[in-house]
Amino acid sequence: MRVQIIGFGIIGKGFAAVLKDKRDVLRQRYGLDIKVVSISDITGTVVNENGVDIQKALQVMEKSGRLIDYPGAVEMGGLEAIEEVDADLVLEFTPSNIKTGEPGLSHMLKAMEHGKHVVTSNKGPLVLKFRTLKDTAAKNNVQFKFEATVGGAVPIINLAKENLSCDEIVAIEGILNGTTNYILTRMHKEERPFEMVLKEAQELGIAETDPSYDIDGIDTASKLVILANSIMGINATYQDVKIQGIRKITPEAIELAKDDGYVIKLIGEVKDSHLEVAPRLVPVTHPLNVEGVLNVALLKTDVAGDITIVGKGAGAIETNSAVLSDIISVWRNGNNRNDGKDYP
């Protein structure tokens, strides 16, 4: 399968690293041979129809941080690469933008219009234009997969859609942002004020210099929109989410919660078509009480009852577990296995 990588930052490079390790497994288990035919970042594009040397691309990035410094790289943007280079699937890993969705939205739509499957970790376009993207994929008869957009490595969407495929998912509750979970966990354990813990999280690189995206609940709300649309078939957008962040949480509030057997967590909840992000009191014994940067989702279903899934919500390597499983699923669904061999 020929794939194009658009966006070669943390996740793009992480994909290259994981692919290097998993090539043999993919071949043996699934008969899947992934050939990266182009890589683009903001500086330019490397194209090779016989497969870009990803080891070398990683080395160039390590040295200069600019893909254009790869020998033979051209000043070609992502959109142009999608138009010009022959490929089966586009991996969209550019930064999330929930105001315009760009550049990811154009990349994804263009890829679909050119008959290319899309696998992405980029939330922005889905938060704004979920329906449009789904419809465009269907119209062009391509697959559109986005497990990595919610919960990083934690396979929430595929769990609901593949494994609980007969169940009705009636509600979802979860911690979908590792940064806020980290801050609240430390506030709980160390009884220190929000600003102080935030500052330390920023120094450790767990929180961004501009932390509002995480701590004001914007990131959780975005993920909730994707879950509501993809798992529960609710036609919701970002505007439909009621959002309260964690800036106003005080050590006294955490103490009062603690005295009564609760922890405070930033919870995203979809129930009865209502989407809400807010700090909530979670009983210490509750399955959603997970610590540190972990993410967790609880699916309430009609047949199976409650199902909870916990794991790493971000990370260059971890998130690519979701990306690879999406690629494998595209490969398997695409009936691209007519080589006579028997794969599990």
Next chain:
Amino acid sequence: MKVSFDLELKDVPGQLLKALEPISGSGGNIISIVHIREELSKRGRVPVKVICEIKNTDALEDILKELEKRDIWVSVDEVKRKKKMTVILIGHVVDTDLRDTIDKINEIRGVMVADLALSMPHPDKESSARMDIEVSGHIIDTVLERLDEIAREKDLVVIKSLEVSD
């Protein structure tokens, strides 16, 4: 549904069993039995209080009919389930009239602020209050809405519990 039967039994052996049979016979589950032999009722019978979980009102009707047939006096009451909801309020909880906040919650029928804990770090700073609110089942949403109204009006942050417990 959970119901409590106040039975009056004749003071002869075998009466309690006779009274309980219709309940278990209808698939009911007996939770507790309080038998007070010393105090006789006005009618000179022995009062017994039986609390049990039964299927539905149909089952209740069957039980009552059967008890009547067996000449057992009975009065019955549905035991209203109270649920406990915990919330924490952050902001100028005291300055914005805590008494009024509590009254606004208690105003709703079937709702009561049962416990309050307050934490005030400094008179100028924001304080926090934790409330246990007792609610009967179906009006939880009304209480949540009222809390949101209060929070908007008084510029408080409301942290609701994830689950409402029995």
